[in-house]
Every structure is written in structure tokens, then in C-alpha cells.
Amino acid sequence: MSGDNNPGTVYLRDYRAPDFFIDKTELNFQLGELTTLVNSVLTIRRNPDAPGDSPLVLDGVELSLRSVMLNGKNLSADQYAVDDRSLTIANVPDTFELQCVTLIKPQSNTSLEGLYKSKTMFCTQCEAEGFRKITYYLDRPDVMSRFTTTILADKNLYPVLLSNGNEEDRGELGNGMHWVRWKDPFKKPCYLFALVAGNLKCREDIFITKSGRKVKIQVYVEARDLNKVDHAITSLKNAMRWDEKVYGREYDLDTFMIVAVDDFNMGAMENKGLNIFNTSCVLAKSDSTTDNGFKRVEAVVAHEYFHNWSGNRVTCRDWFQLSLKEGFTVFRDAQFSADMGSPVVKRIEDATLLRTAQFAEDASPMAHPVQPDAYMEISNFYTLTVYEKGAEVVRMIHTLLGEDVFRQGSDLYFDTYDGQAVTIEEFVSSMEAASGKDLTQFRRWYTQAGTPTLTVTGDYNKEAATYTLKVAQSCPPTAECAEKQPFHIPFAIGLLGEGGALPLKLAGSELDTETADNTSRVLEVTQTEQEFVFENIGEKPVPSLLRNFSAPVKLDFNYSFDDLVFLMSRDHDGFNRWEASQQLSLRVIKSLIEDYRQQKELQVDPRLIDAFKMVLEDSSLDKAMQALMLELPSEAYIGECSDTIDVEAIHHVRLFVRKALAVALKEIFHHLYQANMETGIYMPTAEAMAQRSLKNTALSYLMLLNEKPVAELCLEQFNKALNMTDSVAALMALINCDADFIVNARDKALRLFYRRWQNESLVVNQWFMMQALSRLPGTLQKVKELMQHEAYDPKNPNKIRSLIGAFCSQNAIHFHAADGEGYRFLSDQVISLNRQNPQIASRLLAPLTKWKRYDQGRQQQMKAALQHIKDSGSLS
Secondary structure, X not given: OOHHHOOOOEEHHHOOOOOEEEEEEEEEXXXXXXXXXXXXXXXXXXXXXXXXXXXXXXXXXXXXEEEEEEOOEEOOHHHOEEOOOEEEEOOOOOXXXXXXXEEEOHHHOOXXXXXXXXXXXXXXXXXXXXXXXXXXXXXXOOOEEEEEEEEEEEOOOOOEEEEOOEEEEEEEOOOOEEEEEEEOOOOEEHHHOOEEEEOOEEEEEEEEOOOOOEEEEEEEEOHXXXXXXXXXXHHHHHHHHHHHHHHOOOOOOOEEEEEEEOOOOOOEEOOOOEEEEEHHHOOOOOOOOOHHHHXXXXXXXXXXXXXXXXXXXXEEOOHHHHHHHHHHHHHHHHHHHHHHOOHHHHXXXXXXXXXXXXXXXXXXXXXXXXXXXXXXXXXXXXXXXXXXXXXXXXHHHHHHHOHHHHHHHHHHHHHHHOOEEEOHHHHHHHXXXXXXXXXXXXXXXXXXXXXXXXXXXXXXXXXXXEEEEEEEEEOOOEOOEOOOOOOOEEEEEEEEEOOEEOOOEEOOOOOOOXXXXXXXXXXXXXXXXXXXXXXXXXXXXXXXXXXXXXOOOEEEEOOOHHHHHHHHHHOOOHHHHHHHHHHHHHHHHHHHHHHHHOOXXXXXXXXXXXXXXXXXXXXXXXXXHHHHXXXXXXXXXXXXXXXXXXXXXXXXXXXXXXXHHHHHOHHHHHHHHHHOOOOOOOOXXXXXXXXXXXXXXXXXXXXXXXXXXXXXXXXHHHHHOOOHHHHHHHHHHHHOOOOHXXXXXXXXHHHHHHHHHOOOHHHHXXXXXXXXXXXXXOHHHHHHHHOOOOOXXXXXXXXXXXXXXXXXXXXXXXXXXXXXXXXXXXXXXXXHHHHHOHHHHHHHOHHHHHHHXXXXXXXXXXXXXXXXXXXXXOOO
16 A cells, blocks of 8 residues: 555535435355455445436556456446555446446455455455445445445355355355355445455354344354353353343344454454454453453454444545444443443442543544544544543433433434434434434534543531532643533542531532432533532531543542542442542552652652551452452552653562562552462453452462572463463563572573463563563563564464564653653554555554653654654555
């Protein structure tokens, strides 16, 4: 893919409906080992609103056109024009049939877009603009067509031939070839087209819908992976059942198929009826998959299934509406995961990702609204802002309307726009129609970039028994808008006294009856400055603010140290208990960072140690919550909370605090470790995962002591582990241990791990990642060495992400080394990958886009690395 093909900037304001529609699409593929022949027959009609003389312009990239027929007649070369991006036919009737025969080379398609080869398997990835690499077409989401697909291939090499919809017919040819025809009864845009051909094995199951229909579930994998799909099938059935119960949505085809592919740019793709998954998001087995791996499979399987309605049955009018399907579906899969496990833990995980990665995106030169008004390259549009912040925007609507009314709004949306390509506006309007609530101001969440800050002060009037919250909102300027208009922010709060949560009566209103105990309320912040006065408050309270992270904002409230300790132990809102522990740790760390810069002796505030001890000894806490509260804020989050990211200070101070806690609470950590040892078989349940999480958190602290008995304990866990979670936790602790006596044991453990799992690609990816994340000196050199390892495949996105991506995006102390070597390394990799797989190259580049947050020296080196990429020649 060459850079001169860039068509320039696309603007939302320039949207206009297509001049033509494609009512029917018939595709015939002849799959070959060198080339593939694609015969497309399109039934086309002119848009009645389009000019009568408008030419037909079809998208096409990297295609070799063999013939064109209009209504059964071959067109001569002077009747059409072809360039490297399109096929244009100047004179066409209002309705006609167009047949194109094109030649493509999937085997040499390293971009992994369109039709390509993954090892011995043919597969597709068409979102966002991959279909134009298959045949000439109106490759835009608002052109919806009914597809019939016939696939011809060598039966010995490709016994399984799959596409969207229901299988209609099949047969064999005399020369060892066979064919299968698939018909999709539902209209869809071409980005949802899918084709798979390979020597695959299938695991089948049945799901009975609420109306009594039998749906066949089929998961296709390579033979060696057939024993790793049970969890995916269970997750899928749980998701189908959940979507029927929570959203009233039933699956609509006879078969739901999933295919696992090792070479895949994304996590998974929701193609209608035929979901194609990255192997990392569908394969899971207790001995080779961590707890996080099991949770990821469950979440991604659910996410892609939920797209069947929020994305497929109702799809996007254009790519500016991407969050219409992605934000809504991320919200839906988060609801599902919360219901399957711990809602509080899930909320903490989502908020952590948002506050570290997405807030950083909002503060970078790459900041953009959830619905941007322009883009140059659609593949770069798949961002944390569109997905995760988009999900938070939907969550805020859910919070403002309440569960029942939100369900009415979603029903209205699905029922009204079924089979259509629509906009974010139509989604929000459905919510307004169902609720009667005016969301005009709320829409600014879609059109304004940046992370708002809520600055809050509290004032208690003992004589009047009132407590006043003053709330001011602000948002820094971003490229699309210097002066931000006030957002509509749902601000969930509670007030806590010595005796517990206090009833909330807002001045001028009745006692809140929305919650069973009247102690929590969602305030609607809509002005630049607002006051909320609560009456009948008999004691000075500690406010619990932004409960359950009710909006994607930063909160500025002057809590005292004692206030935070109080919230850690007394708040009924689980998220805010955790948040208090994070803010307490952050306060200590930021103070020590100043001491570190001034070369003062570092000492941890003993009150932090007491607070952690309280968490460790609190048997009422869920073990998953205990583990989360024991984790200090990440280096990324500390950086996000700093004016300038001081890489060395953040890393060394955070490590110092962890070691101080390990020393002070050594005996309790030992007790927790022993008390949470497992004796039975591995279970991927929320309770068992929580137990392992707490145990391995304790081990990670103990290993900071650099004591031989603890190291022996860690080695014993590694050698005897019956599950991948415990094995990886022990190995990570060894990899990050800087004691001299552990060097040989660490190297031996790494060799043993690889020898045992060398035939399991996903486990080898973990092996690469663990070494890329090491905090020990020499990690970048180790990464370079591993790039020459026999197991490293420089064309496989999972391998690239596991090694290069992990090092550059998650290993701050080494990637941001003062000599700039990490930046030069990344720029070289991006230049190389740009020629091979532009999507992966683009996504790897993200750490360099945050250059403004660092000191002058690093800024200059990061900009130099970006300039090096820019000067390298033809960029995608």
C-alpha cells in the first residue's frame, strides 16, 4: 500500500447519500494458490435524489480488472476508466446489472485487509475499507445489499468453505474442486462481508432462543485447538441468553459461526453470522490461558455477538458514526461482564483504562471528539475515544434515564431503524423520545473533545444543618474547539457521617426516592458553576463524589488524608473505596516525587502503611477488591496526574513505596499468600479468580524483599503451577527480581517455560510480552534479541504487539530512556511495518504522539523520531 493513494481529508459536513444503491450482490470466488478470481454480479439502481447523468464510481484498490459487463454486454476499454482507486462508468441507466471479473493475490496481501492468507487459511477483514481490495464496489456503510456468495476451492486443501448467512447449496466438481453457496437473508454493508476457507475442525452446540428456535453454534479452529473452545461457546450462550433478557434481542439466523485466525489485525470482527476472531480472543484452556485471558474471551465473544443488533441489524450511515455501534456495544459488553462477575471490579477495570490511556489521548495532539468532524485515514479512527469514551457517553445516558427507560429507548431505536444505516443523532433521539428528556446539551459529549474537570468544594453549616456542594466544570482547549461549552454531566454523590450514609434531601425538592436507602443521588451538572444544597444534615459529612465513576471526568476535591482513609473503610460505593486507596497512594507518591527530585531521603508516610494494613485485614472485603486496593496507581496514571511526566522519578518512587509496603507488611503478605493457596482443579469462576489475584498480589510484594526463602517460594509456585495464571505470576516476579542469587534460576525458568509451551502460539506471545515488560536493565537489547528468536514472526500482528508493542506502550522506564534509544527503535519498526502492514504500524506509533507531556529533552527526541518516520519516504 503506497502513500500516494491517500485521497485527502474526509469531512462529516460533506456527507451526501450515494448516487446508486446495490440491492443484490452475487459473488463467485475461485480460490487458487497463486491468484484468486472474483466474479461479482451487482443489481444496481440510481438513487432517485441523485442527478440523472451521474456516473457510477466504484471503489477498488490493488485489483486487476479482467472484464466488465453491463446488462450482459461487454464494455470496451473506452466505455469505462480505471485508476488505482476506482472504476468509473460514465453512462449507465437508472437500473442495471453490472458484472466485474477481477484477479487478486491474497497470498501477498500482508496488510491483512480484504481477502488474505493466514498460514494455510483464506480469510477476510473488510471493516472499514477492505472490501475494495476484493472487487469493485460502493465500499461505504450506507450501501446495504443482500449477498449470495459461492466459493470454489480445492477440497483437499480447503474442505471448509464459509460465508455470511445460511448455507444454500453445495457440490463437487470432477477435478478435485468443490463449491458451497451461502445466502444472507439480511441486507448488510460490504464491511460485514466475510469469507473463510481452510482445513478446519468444528465444535458444535445448540442454543434454544426464547421463542423456541434452535440455533446451531459452530466454532471453527485448527485441529490442535479444538480443545480450547469450550469457554468461548459457554460465553456465547451466556451472551445470547443475556441479550434476550436485558435487551429483548433474539438471534436471527439458523447458525452462528466463529472462526479463529492467528494473523488478524484486530481482536475480532462481527461479520453477519460469521464472526472472525483473533485466536487470542477465542481460545482458552486452564493450563495455557490466564484468568485475564478467560475474561477477555468472554468479553470479546459477547461484544461481537451483541453487534448482531447494535451494528449489524442497525448499522452506521458513515464512519463518522462509528461510535454508534462501537460505543453502544462496548457499553453492552461491559454490562454483560459486570453481570457475569463483579460489577465493582469491572467498573474499576474500565475506569482504569479510560483514565490512563483515553485521558492521555484526550490530552495529546491526537485528541478528537467521539464523533470527529474529519479524518484522513479511517483505520486510525478506531481509538479509545471512539470505543471506550463512546461507551461512557452511552453509560451516562443510562445513568440519567435509569435502566427501565433506557431499555425503552433501545427498543425504540432497534425497532425503528432495523435494517437501516443511521446516525448517532437517531440513537440519542430515540432515548429522548422514550424518556421525554431533552438531551440537546448532552450531545456535546459527542462533538467536543477533551476531558472535563469538576472542581468541587464542600461547605457545612452546622447551625442550618446544610451541606453545600459547589461544582465548577472546565475543559482544556483541543484542536477542534478552543472554548468549550458546558457539558451535561451526571454526578453521582453520597454523604457519609460517623454513623453511616446520610439521607439526601436537596433543597427545593422532596427526599430522593430513586434509591432504596435515599443515600445516593445523581446530580445533573449543566452549568459552568452550580451549587447543590442538602438539608437536614446533622453532622459534618465526608462527601463520596463521582460514585461508580458516573462520568468520564477528572475530579478535584480537597480531601484530607483522614477523609480518604475514612472513605477506604466506610464508603458503601465499592468504586469509591478503591478510588480513595488510589488517591491516598497518589498523594504519598507525588510528595515523594518532589523529594526525589530534590535528592532528599525518601520516607513513606506511615499512615499509608496503616491504611494498607487495614485493607489487608478487612475480611469483609471481596478478595478481588482487596487485590485491587493493594495495587498502587500505575506509572501511566501517575504520569497522567502530573503536569510533566518525570519518567525516572515516577518509576523509582513507585517502586520505593512498593518495597516499603512489602517490608512493613511482610508477615501479613505471607499469611495472605498461604491462606489463598489452591488445592483443587482450576476454575475460571469470579471467586477463584479473586483468590488467585490476591495470592499473586501478595507474592509480587514479597518478591520485592529479595529474600531467598521468598524466591524459593516463587520458584516452587512456578514449577508446580497447575494453571497459567499462577505460572505467569511467578515468572513475572522472577523476571523483575534484581537479586544476584536469582539470575540463574530466572534464566532457567524462562527456558523451561518456552520449551514447555513452544507449540502454543498464544503462550509464546505471553513469553515475549513478559520479557518486554521487565524493569531490569538491558530490556531493549533483550527485545531486539527476541526479534531474532525462532518463535518470532515479524508478519504476525500478535507477535508484534506482544514484543514491540508491549515494550513501547507499557515499559515506560526503558522506552523513555533518556538517551532516546527507545524512540529510535520504535521509529525504525514503524518505517519497516508501514511497507508491510500499515494498520499495525499506525497503532504502534501511539506512544510517540504524547510527546507534549514530557520534559524538553524527551520532547525533542520524540519529535525527531516522528520526523525520521515522516522523512522515510512513502507513508501509508
